[in-house]
Amino acid sequence: MKIFLDLMWFFKEEKKAYLSGIFVLLIVALLILIPPRAIGIIVDHIHDGTLTLGILTFWVCMLLLSGLTMYGLRYYWRIKIFGSAVKLARLLRDRLYEHFTKMSPAFYQKWRVGDLMAHATNDLQAIQQTAGMGVLTMVDALITGSIVIITMVATISWKLTLICMIPMPLMAILTSWYGTHLHKRFHKAQETFSTLNDKTQESITGIKVIKTFGQEQEDIADFKNKSEDVVEKNIAVARIDALYDPTISIVIGISYFLAIAFGARMVLNGELTIGELISFTTYLGLLIWPMLAFGWLFNIVERGRASYDRVMTLLNEKIEIVDLAAAVDEVPSGDIQYGIHSFTYPNETKPVLQDISFTLKQGQTLGIVGKTGAGKTTLLKLLLREFEGPDLKILFGGKPLSFYKIKQLRRAIGYVPQDHFLFSATVGENIAFGQHDAAKEDIIKAATIANIAEDIERFSEKYETVVGERGVSLSGGQKQRISIARALLLNPEVLILDDSLSAVDAKTEEGILTALKRNRSGKTTIITSHRLSAIAHADLIIVLEQGRMVEQGNHQKLMEQNGWYKEMYLRQQLEDQVEHGG
Numbered sequence: 001m002k003i004f005l006d007l008m009w010f011f012k013e014e015k016k017a018y019l020s021g022i023f024v025l026l027i028v029a030l031l032i033l034i035p036p037r038a039i040g041i042i043v044d045h046i047h048d049g050t051l052t053l054g055i056l057t058f059w060v061c062m063l064l065l066s067g068l069t070m071y072g073l074r075y076y077w078r079i080k081i082f083g084s085a086v087k088l089a090r091l092l093r094d095r096l097y098e099h100f101t102k103m104s105p106a107f108y109q110k111w112r113v114g115d116l117m118a119h120a121t122n123d124l125q126a127i128q129q130t131a132g133m134g135v136l137t138m139v140d141a142l143i144t145g146s147i148v149i150i151t152m153v154a155t156i157s158w159k160l161t162l163i164c165m166i167p168m169p170l171m172a173i174l175t176s177w178y179g180t181h182l183h184k185r186f187h188k189a190q191e192t193f194s195t196l197n198d199k200t201q202e203s204i205t206g207i208k209v210i211k212t213f214g215q216e217q218e219d220i221a222d223f224k225n226k227s228e229d230v231v232e233k234n235i236a237v238a239r240i241d242a243l244y245d246p247t248i249s250i251v252i253g254i255s256y257f258l259a260i261a262f263g264a265r266m267v268l269n270g271e272l273t274i275g276e277l278i279s280f281t282t283y284l285g286l287l288i289w290p291m292l293a294f295g296w297l298f299n300i301v302e303r304g305r306a307s308y309d310r311v312m313t314l315l316n317e318k319i320e321i322v323d324l325a326a327a328v329d330e331v332p333s334g335d336i337q338y339g340i341h342s343f344t345y346p347n348e349t350k351p352v353l354q355d356i357s358f359t360l361k362q363g364q365t366l367g368i369v370g371k372t373g374a375g376k377t378t379l380l381k382l383l384l385r386e387f388e389g390p391d392l393k394i395l396f397g398g399k400p401l402s403f404y405k406i407k408q409l410r411r412a413i414g415y416v417p418q419d420h421f422l423f424s425a426t427v428g429e430n431i432a433f434g435q436h437d438a439a440k441e442d443i444i445k446a447a448t449i450a451n452i453a454e455d456i457e458r459f460s461e462k463y464e465t466v467v468g469e470r471g472v473s474l475s476g477g478q479k480q481r482i483s484i485a486r487a488l489l490l491n492p493e494v495l496i497l498d499d500s501l502s503a504v505d506a507k508t509e510e511g512i513l514t515a516l517k518r519n520r521s522g523k524t525t526i527i528t529s530h531r532l533s534a535i536a537h538a539d540l541i542i543v544l545e546q547g548r549m550v551e552q553g554n555h556q557k558l559m560e561q562n563g564w565y566k567e568m569y570l571r572q573q574l575e576d577q578v579e580h581g582g
Contacts, residue, residue: 021080040279085132114198123307130304145290334397367535370544414487428463
């Protein structure tokens with residue numbers, strides 16, 4: 001029952017709802033005692049020949065009144081207890097989602113998307129069941145069982161009651177053993193469900209790659225294997241779950257046998273009347289629900305405990321990037337200074353960046369080039385404060401990045417990543433994602449600068465065209481330019497284009513860069529690119545090689561150094577000439 005202690009914080013928050021629901025359950029438990037007693041009294045009147053119309057009418061009215069009252073009260077406790085359980089699921093879901101938004105990229109490298117989705121759906125449903133049906137079964141079983149047993153002892157026969165309770169310890173021992181094994185097996189079942197969830201999400205996202213390489217059958221086979229594993233683990237849970245009802249039925253059957261065997265002898269001995277024996281066996285029938293409820297309770301509780309442990313493991317993951325207590329609530333501006341002695345990703349041993357130092361004046365354009373894996377994107381992520389390290393010194397406006405609140409720091413930066421993500425919304429809504437109240441004129445202006453306005457005008461619904469999930473209906477170049485327009489609409493102090501012009505042709509690239517230079521006067525721009533023509537106009541260009549800065553300067557200075565930059569620039573110029581028939 002540890003799960004109820006773990007959830008005590010919520011029960012305290014909703015104590016009025018739970019206490020009123022439990023109080024109503026107590027009244028219902030008292031009302032259900034009326035029918036068995038009424039039946040016993042009527043049977044005794046029939047046996048003694050003293051039953052009259054008045055007596056029969058009275059007890060029939062009592063039965064009707066108690067039935068109608070229980071109908072209304074049962075509706076009330078369902079609203080209170082089950083309604084509170086739904087609130088718990090919503091609260092945990094909100095906490096999980098908020099927690100996800102605060103986590104650094106390292107968190108998403110550790111946890112698969114399928115796992116996170118399973119925690120936010122399947123596990124929360126199990127916890128909701130614990131706070132709803134679990135509380136109901138525990139309280140109702142205890143109240144109903146206790147009241148029925150007390151009534152049997154006080155109004156009929158304590159001896160017969162004691163005899164009928166003999167099999168109960170056996171049930172307690174067995175159900176406890178079942179609960180221990182159920183917890184272990186359900187935990188494994190949830191893990192396999194997470195794996196299947198992740199497999200489904202990954203396959204759907206990568207369906208184009210799967211089809212391109214003709215791996216449909218292999219992917220289907222892999223999915224079937226994981227699906228069969230889920231079935232196997234859940235059947236293992238069901239094998240334990242299936243033992244509860246037979247065990248309880250056997251215990252109840254033994255109790256019935258003892259009641260009839262010893263009760264009949266007591267009737268013959270004059271210790272009980274026939275009506276009292278009938279009332280006793282009817283009361284014994286009322287104990288069936290509490291016993292079954294205890295079986296369900298162990299099932300629900302063990303599932304809920306396994307799921308709660310999984311959810312709390314997520315919520316207890318430390319948020320690595322947080323605001324300092326003294327962080328100021330202002331948008332930074334000014335020069336950007338990098339001083340990186342060494343930076344290594346979490347759980348890695350080899351440094352990704354080393355000995356990098358330069359200053360980017362406000363309003364200048366920085367170009368970052370280098371081979372794939374040289375550390376270009378990592379350099380940008382450090383400016384966004386997605387990662388931190390002891391050997392980093394990055395200043396923005398003369399202040400360290402931690403001087404500003406994270407929200408304000410990122411408000412100063414418009415970031416266009418390599419992997420362009422568009423939402424299942426209209427083109428206009430995707431562009432205005434960072435500024436939902438943007439005017440239509442501003443959206444069109446941003447689209448024009450990004451050289452996507454003409455394409456949008458050719459869409460069926462123009463800016464109201466729904467692009468589909470992840471922009472599936474758009475070309476790579478269109479997605480890139482819409483992402484650029486989304487960043488431009490914010491008019492950020494710093495615009496970062498992380499290889500964001502790779503899917504457009506040279507002419508479109510030139511048009512975008514010209515428009516950026518014309519419309520972003522006095523604001524800083526950072527561009528990473530494999531195509532050196534995209535950064536040739538930059539005020540400062542740095543060349544990275546295996547995480548180190550091997551060259552820096554403007555285009556003219558780098559061409560004079562006869563290094564990697566000059567070699568690559570001349571090679572790309574030659575390739576361009578050959579491509580155009582030169």
